[in-house]
Amino acid sequence: MSRLQDALAASDQIWGGWVVGPTIIGPEEFAQAGYDYVGFDVQHGYLDDADVALLLRRLEHVPIATAVRLPSADPAPIGRVLDAGADAVIIAMVESAEQAAAAVAATRYAPAGVRSFGPLRASLGHDTVALEAEASVYVMIETARGLAALDEICAVPGLTGIYLGPADLAISMGHRLSDAWTHPDVRAAMAEIQDTAAAAGLVTGIHAGTGQIGKTLADMGFRMITLASESQALRRGAAAHLSEATAGTTDPAGQDGYLQ
Template sequence: MNPIAIQNLRAAGFHLGTWLSLGSPVIAELAGLCGFDWLLIDLEHGAVGESALFASLQALRGSRSAVIVRVGAPHPDLIQRALDWGADGIMVPHVDTAEQARAAVRAARFAPHGTRGFSRSVRALDYGMAQEPPSAAPLVLAQIESAAAVSHADAIAAVEGIDVLFVGPVDLSFDLKATEAPLAYTECLRRVAEAARAAGKQAGILNRNAQDAAALHAQGYTVQAIDSDLAILRQHYLELVNRCSQPAE
């Protein structure tokens, strides 16, 4: 764990991150050298297996970026494994209620504040070289991805140990349409940001368009992941093909 990076992400200000979906330790290391405030390794939808996660965390040792792992499900064993391997925090998908948020925090913290198992031999404790567990509690980002989550945003934000209410824009938009919820997407963004602000927490979002960063920040979204390794590669590959497939003579 990187206590300084954790502290920085908890502080006020704008926190720029990006999404790592490809499971490449080389790309992870490169992103860690580029100056992002935080990085997200995606185990829910990304092509990231356990061996790639471990290698990516190793590649990011010494980076100034806080490293967050999005687990595939809010299971305590998945949360513990990511943290034991050295992640600075976790992102938990589909947090719809305060009780689900409390369960995520309990799984991420040692007793007396949680139920996470303790072992000195894990990577997070330098394979037994560290004598004490990290002093900083890991970051916990709760994903708001449904109309139900938006309606409970105040209660979720009030949970001690939740650091960020993080909007998943695709799932939230899909849920609003599928459930015919009487809420506009923009109104959901406003409610989530207000709930986070009122609780002294931060609001975050995956932002696919860097040009929207300033507007989202003005709405209160201080933790933003701008695009992903996959999307950046796809965009530039397509631009390269379009530009060079028929070179001018």
């Protein structure tokens, strides 16, 4: 099994960080902090699949699972990030069973799919059955059209899970971005996605953005919860350090402090 599959098998909830830029230390810091996985964003982030391949290679011996979000079910970039060692792909803006099936096919070799053979790391081996088994595929439901096709999407064979995008879902449903966590209709849609996907035997994932929201989502039953991006974590930590300095407070016992 992959690291991501191992983490899910060991715990009801797993916690993730998110990387949107070409950082070297960000993923390792998430691992050091105890996160279970890190996601690399090729949809909205300043990354392409070549950047991701280098980051994945650096994490080969770091104890953290990996996922890559891609903007479509185009099989070429999906194959490249899997060949580079990603544990999972997360395909954005899926609105039909046909799109979900195309995402699954991109992770499978012939005759079941359209993935081309070409692992980029020797450690991945050459066993196509094992390579397929270790490649998890999630599709994002984040629009009203995707929500309407929820049952059909969840029935697609070979799908690992559903990953929910709360911001786009709220916008697509005609609400403000700030309503993503508070509007009853959006919350009901989130609960429907979680319940339907779980009933179909799928893993449910979601973006949270804060630990407090992450706790609420865990209580709702979501299993794969992304808490923050590296930029969010940096901003929060930087603000806390500045607040401590300007308020004249001290860092007890030099907590996490060092000079270099």
